[in-house]
Amino acid sequence: MAKSGIEELERVKSVVKEPPMYKVILLNDHYTSMEFVVAILEGVFHKNTAEAHQIMLNVHKAGKGIAGAYTREIAETKVATVSQLAKKEGFPLQCVMEPS
Numbered sequence: 001m002a003k004s005g006i007e008e009l010e011r012v013k014s015v016v017k018e019p020p021m022y023k024v025i026l027l028n029d030h031y032t033s034m035e036f037v038v039a040i041l042e043g044v045f046h047k048n049t050a051e052a053h054q055i056m057l058n059v060h061k062a063g064k065g066i067a068g069a070y071t072r073e074i075a076e077t078k079v080a081t082v083s084q085l086a087k088k089e090g091f092p093l094q095c096v097m098e099p100s
Helices: 005-015 035-042 049-061 072-089
Strands: 021-027 064-071 095-100
Touching: 021 035, 021 049, 021 072, 035 049, 035 072, 049 064, 064 095, 072 095
Parallel strands: none
Antiparallel strands: 021 064, 021 095
């Protein structure tokens, strides 16, 4: 007996997997200004001001802060963007990614 379109769609949905996610993490240093970290979080990660300040405080107090979780390609691009912007502004800010 032939499968209906709905049965086939359900089978396809169950086969498709979500892509793995990667956390993008900002690491604390003693030279990068808090204002620059907030600007990065607002500009690169599209965080609102309150959320950017909270993440910046996590970076400052705990040594690291999670800026977001993204697919591999997007996470790699965000890490590269942060590194380029930090270097351009003369800051040693480090940004890494790790599997969620």
